[in-house]
Amino acid sequence: MKLFVKVIVSILFICLVGFFALISYNYTQRPDYKSSEKTVHIVKYNNKFTLIRNGQPFEIKGAAGDSNIKMISEIGGNTLRVYDTVNIKNILNEAHDSNLAVILDIPLPRYDKDYFNYEDENYQKNLKKSIQDLVNRHKNHPALLMWNLGNEVDFPFSILGNGFTNTYNDLVNLIHESDPNHPISTTITGRRSNIFSLFFFSPKLDIYGFNTFGALYELDDRFSTLGPINGKFPFYLSEWGSNGPWENGTTSWGVPIEPFSSEKAKQIEQNYKLVEGYNKTNCVGSLIFYWGNKQESTHTWFSLFDENDLKSHQIETLLNLWNVSTTNPKRFHINHIKINNQAIVDSLILNRGDTAKAQINLSYHGDSLKRHDLTYKWELYPEAWQYQFSDNQVKPKKVAGYIVEDLKDQIIFKTPKKEGPYRLFVTIYDTDNYFATANLPFYILEKL
Incomplete structure (x- = not known):
């Protein structure tokens, strides 16, 4: 024994x-983080990391998304993060014409223990070939700032490596060899385990991006518990903005309660104060999310534009934060939205086929904006609640023919005949074609 x-x-x-x-x-x-002749690189001096582009310090200040590229520059930004490589040459050209640098995502299939593509030699070979071709096509474009290898990578803690970690590190080496002039980042949610894994088991990554929203205030605490590696790596805030669906309360049937756009504008103001604080440490900049229109829990949650590329009031808030304008973005404030005089969103249950009344209540700022200056668009959708957190979501099909009477800031409508969860949206446009949004989830049950 x-x-x-x-x-x-x-x-x-x-x-x-x-x-x-x-x-x-x-x-x-x-990386040694020393000064070099590379087009874009990161230097460390007096315990502070600085991104250098074309020989000059460069602080990332921009947006993550895929539309209205020129407007980023017009309101004071300098960087665009692009998630998709489709049409990337035109996007790079447009960004360059707009004096914007581009962080170009290289999408990777998500890794988990039940996903074995990374154990397949042919898959690895094809993946590496496609990424090398992508890098070689665009590595000399003057708009390119850095490559971002994988979005929200769940990097496993693996001492000896596995199919994913080995492939990932091979890709890092491949990109560096093909393009030594631009850094490589990856974006994660900021979990300590991911930071440790990347730091020790993918050491040749140049910089980390953190996708973080309402949890911005937690980053300092997470960094402080990293022990000897705290302060040893540069980072940027690769996605920030108003609080996410996972950070809000839910209804009794489990769908997130979305803040009104007035509340989102306030959250952006509050979170930007944290962003500015991080920019004074090892952070080299930030990107607001989402510069475009996308479905994520709803089609309005993160979208800074509508489907016609009109601007939300949050963009005016951002314009002020970036010190381009001193106007008051709060043209009006959304107080509440009600159905049948109820605004208790966690338990709003309606009978199917009933007649209901919905109304939106606003507070106005100043005498110039009156009630008749606004246009209201009401829409009803089934709840998009079948998706997992990481899924690519598709906007559900709109319910048609439900409005009985449209009274602008209120409507009389027929509730759907099919049982299940729904969400009533109202979008309010002002005369400058800015918009604000609010919505109210409810559940349809058969009459008892």
């Missing part, structure tokens, strides 16, 4: 020594 214990202890000791030897070796492989 004593011999057995000694053998086990010896094995554990050897494993521990091997682990620390691997960690030490990987640490030596990390």
